[in-house]
Amino acid sequence: MNNETIAAISTALSESGIGIIRVSGPESVEIVNKIFVGAKGKRILKNVASHTINYGHVLEFREDGNTDSSLYIDECLVSVMLAPKSFTGEDVVEINCHGGVFVVKKILSEVLKAGARLAEPGEFSKRAFLNGRLDLAEAEAVMDVISSKSDSALKASIGQLSGKISSSIRALREEILYNIAFIESALDDPEHISLDGFPEKLSELLGDWLQRIDKLIKSNDSGRFLREGIGTVLLGKPNAGKSSVMNLLLGEDRAIVTDIAGTTRDTLEEYIKFGNIGLNLIDTAGIRETDNTVEQIGVDRAKKAAENADLIIYVIDISNGDSFDDITNGYNKLLSSYPDKKAIVLLNKVDIAESIKKPDTDYPVIEFSTVTGEGYEELKSTIEEMFFNGLSNSSDEVVITNIRHRQCLEESRDALLKVRESLNLGMEEDFLSIDLMDAYSSLGKIIGEEIEDDLATEIFSKFCLGK
Amino acid sequence: MKILDNEKTINNKLTQNYDVVVIGAGHAGCEAALACSRLGLKTIIFTVSVDSIALMPCNPNIGGSSKGHLVREIDALGGEMGKNIDKTFIQSKMLNVSKGPAVHSLRAQADKQDYARSMRKVLESEPNLTIKQGEVCSFIWEDISSNSSYEPLVTSPDSADTDLFSYYKNAGKRITGVKSYTGTTYLCKAAIICSGTYLNARCLCGEAITYTGPNGLQAATHLSDSIKEMGIELRRFKTGTPARMDGKSIDYSKLSEQKGDERVVPFSFSTDPESVQKEQVSCWLTYTNEETHNIIRANLDRSPIYAGIIEGTGPRYCPSIEDKVVKFADKDRHQVFLEPEGLYTDEVYVDGMSSSLPEDVQQAMYRTVPGLENCRIVRNAYAIEYDCINAKQLYNSLQFKNINGLFAAGQFNGSSGYEEAAAQGLIAGINAAMFVLGKEPLVLDRSESYIGVLIDDLVTKDNREPYRMMTSKAEYRLLLRQDNADIRLRKYGYKVGLVPRETFEELCKKEELIKEEMDRLKDTYVGASKDVLEYLDSIGSTPLTTGVSLASLLGRPEVTYKNMASIDKNRPDLSDSIVEQVEIELRYEGYIERQRKQVEHFKKMETRKIPVNIDYDDVPSLRIEARQRLKEFRPLSIGQASRLSGVSPADVSVLLIYLEKNR
Structure with missing residues (x-):
C-alpha cells in the first residue's frame, strides 16, 4: 500500500469561481482534519460518514492545535470519500474553496504543513490504476486530459476516461474470445460440439469486427487532430494578406504586417483555439520566385511546411489587379504539388474588391475579409466538417487519441485479416485460433489486460515515476 | 510422528536404507520408480498388491486426444509407457487425421493384463529397484529450522539459475524415511507419493458403499493422517468407471x-x-x-x-x-x-x-x-472417492514447497487419467533423483510440452475437479505436436541421463537432415515447364506462371511431398518421419512462425524471475487478494504470477515495476 498521503490543486490555477485541493492516502482525513473546522468551530472530519460534503472553515495549521477564528483562511466545503470507493481507491478528501490563486495555494501549503506530500504529475491516476479503479486506457486518458490542448481533445479524453474505449474494446474481445473458446471446446468434445457451419458464421463476424476496428483506427486521425491540433499552413502570393488572416485568427498582431510584399521572411507557428478545434497555424513567407536570399530561405521553409501540414489555406487577394486567371493558375499549380492535402481557398479582401469571380475548383472557396470578419464562421465550420465530419460535436463517438492504442488496433486488424485468409484457404479450425488469439491479445494491450513487460515500464514513466 | 494403532503391539525394529521410496505402483509410481532406479539410485516401490502393478482399473486404452501427446513426450524423455503399450496393444488408431496436425493423436487399445504384466517385468528387471507389497503408514521427517546441523543436499548449483535452485533450501522440513504398517522403517533421502485413488477410498454403486480402492482392492487408510500431520492439506475428489x-x-x-x-x-x-x-x-x-x-x-x-x-x-x-x-x-x-x-x-x-x-x-x-x-x-x-491434494502446494518440480525431498505425482495431485499420472510420475521421479544427486530439477514450460502445461495447470490453477489433459489447454499446440515430441524433449531426457547417448545422437542427425531438406526445397525452383504443368494438372492444381520454390509449392493443400516426386528428381532418400517433419514445417510455416512469436512473448514473461525471498508486504499497491494469492503460491516468474487466479494484470504491472526498481 501507499503509505504516503499526497495532495495537489486539482483545478486550473486562475481567478475562477472555485478551486479544489485533492488529498489522497491513508491519512488524508486526519491531515485535513488538522486544518478544518465545522460550522461550530469544532474538528468534525473524523466523525463524518463517507461520501458526505461538509461545510466549515479551513484555517492555518498550528502545531498546538489552535482553532481560533483569527486563523481562518476561507469558507469551504469538504467532501470525504473513503476507500475503496473513491477516484484513487484510497481515502480521498477534497477541499472546495473559493477560487483565486492566492487562497488555493495558501490552503495547499497548509495541507502540506499538516503532513501531506505534494503529488507528482499524474500520481492520483497512477494510484487509481494501481488500485484497480482505472484500467490502462483510462489511466492514459487521464494523462491525455492533463496534456490536452483543446476542448474537443479534452472531451475525447474524458470520453476515454469514462471508459468508452475500454468498453468497446472489451465487447470486441469478449466476442473474439467466445469464438476461440467455441473452436477449442469443439476440439475437446467433438461428440457434443460441432463445427458445422462455423466458418460461415465466423466469416460474417470477422466482417463486423474488422469494420468496428477500422472505425476506431480512423477515429485516431480525428483523435490526433483533436489532441494535437490540425497542422495548418497559410499559402498564397506575397501580400495576399496571409499574415492578416493569421492575426485575425490569433486575435493579436503577431506577424509583421506591412504593405511591402515579402515582409514575412520566416515561418511563424502558433497554436490557436478555433472554436472547438485547435489549429497549429503556420504563416509562411509569400510563395514566389525570388532573388533575395533571405527570403528564398523563407520560401523553402514554406514549401516544407506545406508538405507536412494537414490543411492548406490558400489565400488569394481578390482585390488585386492581377488577372483572375493568373491567380487561378497560381494556386492550381501550387495545390497540385500537394494532391493528397486538404485545402481551402480564401478569397481575401472581399471588402475592397470590385467584383468577385469564383474560381473553378473542387476545394471549398470562402469569401473572406480580415477587416469585416466576413467568412470567419464559414471557415470554422468548413474545417470542422473536413476533419471531424460532425464527430467533435458528438460526445457519443469513441475516439482513439493515443498512438499506442492505434498500433494495437492495427495489429489486431492484421491478425483478423490473417484469419480471413485462412478461412478462404479452407484451413482447419485449429489454425484460426492462432490468429484470433493474436487479435485478442493486441486488443488486450490497449486496456492493460494483456501484460507486457516493457509496456508497464513505459506507461509508468509517463506517470513520472522516479526510480 | 503419529503413534499408529498397531504401534504398541508390533515389536519389529527392522530398518532398511534406500535413496528413494515410491509409494504406489500405478502408472505414476512405475514411471517414478523406473526413473530413479535407472538414474542409479537405490529405489523401493510399495504397492498394496504386487498383482496390481500398472493396473488399468478404468478404460482399456492408452492415449487419445492430447493424452497421446503426453505418452509421446514421456517416451521422448526416457519414460516407459510408450514402449509398454507398443508391446501390448491390440488395436491402434491415429485420431483426428481429418484435422490439422496439432490435434492428431494416437490411441491404442491395450490388453489390460498383458500391459500390467509387461510393466511389472520391466520393473523387476531393474537392478536398483526393489518391489515391496505393503502399506506405507507414516512419514519420518525432521524440521530443518530446529536442526542446525542440517546441510542442504545441494551446495553448489551447476546452473546460474539460482532462483530455481533455491527450491531445495527454503523448506521447513525434510523427509528422512517412511514406516510400513508392519513396522519396518525405510530410511530414505526422497519419497514420492503416487497413491492414486487409494487413500481413504470409498466405492459407491447406488446405495451400496464399500471401503475399498479400485476394483475391490484394499484401500490405504493410514497414510492420510501422517500427510496431514506434515501440514499438507487434503481434499476429496471422485471419479467413476462404467460397467x-x-x-x-x-x-x-x-x-x-x-x-x-x-x-x-x-x-x-x-x-x-x-x-x-x-x-x-x-x-x-x-x-x-x-x-x-x-x-x-x-x-x-x-x-x-x-x-x-x-x-x-x-x-x-x-x-x-x-x-x-x-x-x-x-x-x-x-x-x-x-x-x-x-x-x-x-x-x-x-x-x-x-x-x-x-x-x-x-x-x-x-x-x-x-x-x-x-x-x-x-x-x-x-x-470412487479418495483423498488427494490441491497441487498448489507443489512446485513445478512436483516437490512440496515446504518439505525437502517429498514429491507427489498422479491422481494424488488431483489429475485424472493414466497418461497424466505417468507424465507426472516421470517428472517427480526425475526430480527426486536430481534432488538426491544434488542437481538442478527438470521443469518443462508450457511452450515446450503438454507435460509442462499439465503440471503448470495443476500447480497454479484452482482445480476444483480431477484435471484431465485437453488439447485446448495447450496454448501453443501447433508447436507441441505429437509428431515432434522427440525433437522437443529428447535433449532433456539426455541431459538428466534417461536417454542414452546413441539415441540422442540419432535425433541430432534427424534434425540435421530435416533442416537440410527444408533448405533444399526452399532453394530448388521450378518454372512452368512441361512436366511441372503436367504434374499440377494431374493433381488438379492451378498452373504456374512464374518460377516458385518447391517449398512454396508445398503450401498448396493438394501438393504433398510424396506426389511432388515427379518434379523433384534429385531428392535424397529420407525416412517417413523426416519427410513428415519437412512437410508440416513447410506447409504451415506462416502459422508456425506466428505461434513462435507468441512463445517468444510467453518466454519473456517466464524468464522474468521473481526472487524466491520476495516480501510481498513490501510491494506497494498490490490489492489485498492478489497479495494473499502471491504469498500463498509464491510464483517463480512473472509469467506464472500472471496465471494465478485472483491476480489481475494491474497487479502484475505493479510487480513488474517493483522488480524493475529493485533490480
Missing part, C-alpha cells in the same frame, strides 16, 4: 465396427514401426437414446452424487452418463464405445457410460442401448 459386459451377451450385428489403422504408428520413437504391424481387434460404436435418458432421469435421486452422498468433485470432461444427460439435456443421444478389455477375456468396457447408479438402474439403462439389449454385466459401474 464391463460379457462380450458373449452383446449383439454385434447392431453395432458399427471401428477398426484400427491399416498402418500402425508406434507410440515410442524407439520402437521399430515394422514390429507393430500385427492383427488387430475391433471396437464397436453404438448410442444411447431417449429411453436410456428417461431411465436415468427417473432415478437421479438414487445416484450418490445427485443425492449428495458423494462429497468429492468429479471430472467435467470424463462425465458420468448421469452428468451428460443432465448437462446436455438437449442431446437425444450420446456416443457409446465398446472396447475389449484384452485378448485373455470376453469382458468389454462400455466407454461413455460411467455411472454410480444402483445395480438395478444400471442393468435397465444399459439394456436400452442397441446391441446391449441382453447384456450381462460382469462388473458393475461404480464411482
Whole structure:
C-alpha cells in the first residue's frame, strides 16, 4: 500500500469561481482534519460518514492545535470519500474553496504543513490504476486530459476516461474470445460440439469486427487532430494578406504586417483555439520566385511546411489587379504539388474588391475579409466538417487519441485479416485460433489486460515515476 | 510422528536404507520408480498388491486426444509407457487425421493384463529397484529450522539459475524415511507419493458403499493422517468407471465396427514401426437414446452424487452418463464405445457410460442401448472417492514447497487419467533423483510440452475437479505436436541421463537432415515447364506462371511431398518421419512462425524471475487478494504470477515495476 498521503490543486490555477485541493492516502482525513473546522468551530472530519460534503472553515495549521477564528483562511466545503470507493481507491478528501490563486495555494501549503506530500504529475491516476479503479486506457486518458490542448481533445479524453474505449474494446474481445473458446471446446468434445457451419458464421463476424476496428483506427486521425491540433499552413502570393488572416485568427498582431510584399521572411507557428478545434497555424513567407536570399530561405521553409501540414489555406487577394486567371493558375499549380492535402481557398479582401469571380475548383472557396470578419464562421465550420465530419460535436463517438492504442488496433486488424485468409484457404479450425488469439491479445494491450513487460515500464514513466 | 494403532503391539525394529521410496505402483509410481532406479539410485516401490502393478482399473486404452501427446513426450524423455503399450496393444488408431496436425493423436487399445504384466517385468528387471507389497503408514521427517546441523543436499548449483535452485533450501522440513504398517522403517533421502485413488477410498454403486480402492482392492487408510500431520492439506475428489459386459451377451450385428489403422504408428520413437504391424481387434460404436435418458432421469435421486452422498468433485470432461444427460439435456443421444478389455477375456468396457447408479438402474439403462439389449454385466459401474491434494502446494518440480525431498505425482495431485499420472510420475521421479544427486530439477514450460502445461495447470490453477489433459489447454499446440515430441524433449531426457547417448545422437542427425531438406526445397525452383504443368494438372492444381520454390509449392493443400516426386528428381532418400517433419514445417510455416512469436512473448514473461525471498508486504499497491494469492503460491516468474487466479494484470504491472526498481 501507499503509505504516503499526497495532495495537489486539482483545478486550473486562475481567478475562477472555485478551486479544489485533492488529498489522497491513508491519512488524508486526519491531515485535513488538522486544518478544518465545522460550522461550530469544532474538528468534525473524523466523525463524518463517507461520501458526505461538509461545510466549515479551513484555517492555518498550528502545531498546538489552535482553532481560533483569527486563523481562518476561507469558507469551504469538504467532501470525504473513503476507500475503496473513491477516484484513487484510497481515502480521498477534497477541499472546495473559493477560487483565486492566492487562497488555493495558501490552503495547499497548509495541507502540506499538516503532513501531506505534494503529488507528482499524474500520481492520483497512477494510484487509481494501481488500485484497480482505472484500467490502462483510462489511466492514459487521464494523462491525455492533463496534456490536452483543446476542448474537443479534452472531451475525447474524458470520453476515454469514462471508459468508452475500454468498453468497446472489451465487447470486441469478449466476442473474439467466445469464438476461440467455441473452436477449442469443439476440439475437446467433438461428440457434443460441432463445427458445422462455423466458418460461415465466423466469416460474417470477422466482417463486423474488422469494420468496428477500422472505425476506431480512423477515429485516431480525428483523435490526433483533436489532441494535437490540425497542422495548418497559410499559402498564397506575397501580400495576399496571409499574415492578416493569421492575426485575425490569433486575435493579436503577431506577424509583421506591412504593405511591402515579402515582409514575412520566416515561418511563424502558433497554436490557436478555433472554436472547438485547435489549429497549429503556420504563416509562411509569400510563395514566389525570388532573388533575395533571405527570403528564398523563407520560401523553402514554406514549401516544407506545406508538405507536412494537414490543411492548406490558400489565400488569394481578390482585390488585386492581377488577372483572375493568373491567380487561378497560381494556386492550381501550387495545390497540385500537394494532391493528397486538404485545402481551402480564401478569397481575401472581399471588402475592397470590385467584383468577385469564383474560381473553378473542387476545394471549398470562402469569401473572406480580415477587416469585416466576413467568412470567419464559414471557415470554422468548413474545417470542422473536413476533419471531424460532425464527430467533435458528438460526445457519443469513441475516439482513439493515443498512438499506442492505434498500433494495437492495427495489429489486431492484421491478425483478423490473417484469419480471413485462412478461412478462404479452407484451413482447419485449429489454425484460426492462432490468429484470433493474436487479435485478442493486441486488443488486450490497449486496456492493460494483456501484460507486457516493457509496456508497464513505459506507461509508468509517463506517470513520472522516479526510480 | 503419529503413534499408529498397531504401534504398541508390533515389536519389529527392522530398518532398511534406500535413496528413494515410491509409494504406489500405478502408472505414476512405475514411471517414478523406473526413473530413479535407472538414474542409479537405490529405489523401493510399495504397492498394496504386487498383482496390481500398472493396473488399468478404468478404460482399456492408452492415449487419445492430447493424452497421446503426453505418452509421446514421456517416451521422448526416457519414460516407459510408450514402449509398454507398443508391446501390448491390440488395436491402434491415429485420431483426428481429418484435422490439422496439432490435434492428431494416437490411441491404442491395450490388453489390460498383458500391459500390467509387461510393466511389472520391466520393473523387476531393474537392478536398483526393489518391489515391496505393503502399506506405507507414516512419514519420518525432521524440521530443518530446529536442526542446525542440517546441510542442504545441494551446495553448489551447476546452473546460474539460482532462483530455481533455491527450491531445495527454503523448506521447513525434510523427509528422512517412511514406516510400513508392519513396522519396518525405510530410511530414505526422497519419497514420492503416487497413491492414486487409494487413500481413504470409498466405492459407491447406488446405495451400496464399500471401503475399498479400485476394483475391490484394499484401500490405504493410514497414510492420510501422517500427510496431514506434515501440514499438507487434503481434499476429496471422485471419479467413476462404467460397467464391463460379457462380450458373449452383446449383439454385434447392431453395432458399427471401428477398426484400427491399416498402418500402425508406434507410440515410442524407439520402437521399430515394422514390429507393430500385427492383427488387430475391433471396437464397436453404438448410442444411447431417449429411453436410456428417461431411465436415468427417473432415478437421479438414487445416484450418490445427485443425492449428495458423494462429497468429492468429479471430472467435467470424463462425465458420468448421469452428468451428460443432465448437462446436455438437449442431446437425444450420446456416443457409446465398446472396447475389449484384452485378448485373455470376453469382458468389454462400455466407454461413455460411467455411472454410480444402483445395480438395478444400471442393468435397465444399459439394456436400452442397441446391441446391449441382453447384456450381462460382469462388473458393475461404480464411482470412487479418495483423498488427494490441491497441487498448489507443489512446485513445478512436483516437490512440496515446504518439505525437502517429498514429491507427489498422479491422481494424488488431483489429475485424472493414466497418461497424466505417468507424465507426472516421470517428472517427480526425475526430480527426486536430481534432488538426491544434488542437481538442478527438470521443469518443462508450457511452450515446450503438454507435460509442462499439465503440471503448470495443476500447480497454479484452482482445480476444483480431477484435471484431465485437453488439447485446448495447450496454448501453443501447433508447436507441441505429437509428431515432434522427440525433437522437443529428447535433449532433456539426455541431459538428466534417461536417454542414452546413441539415441540422442540419432535425433541430432534427424534434425540435421530435416533442416537440410527444408533448405533444399526452399532453394530448388521450378518454372512452368512441361512436366511441372503436367504434374499440377494431374493433381488438379492451378498452373504456374512464374518460377516458385518447391517449398512454396508445398503450401498448396493438394501438393504433398510424396506426389511432388515427379518434379523433384534429385531428392535424397529420407525416412517417413523426416519427410513428415519437412512437410508440416513447410506447409504451415506462416502459422508456425506466428505461434513462435507468441512463445517468444510467453518466454519473456517466464524468464522474468521473481526472487524466491520476495516480501510481498513490501510491494506497494498490490490489492489485498492478489497479495494473499502471491504469498500463498509464491510464483517463480512473472509469467506464472500472471496465471494465478485472483491476480489481475494491474497487479502484475505493479510487480513488474517493483522488480524493475529493485533490480
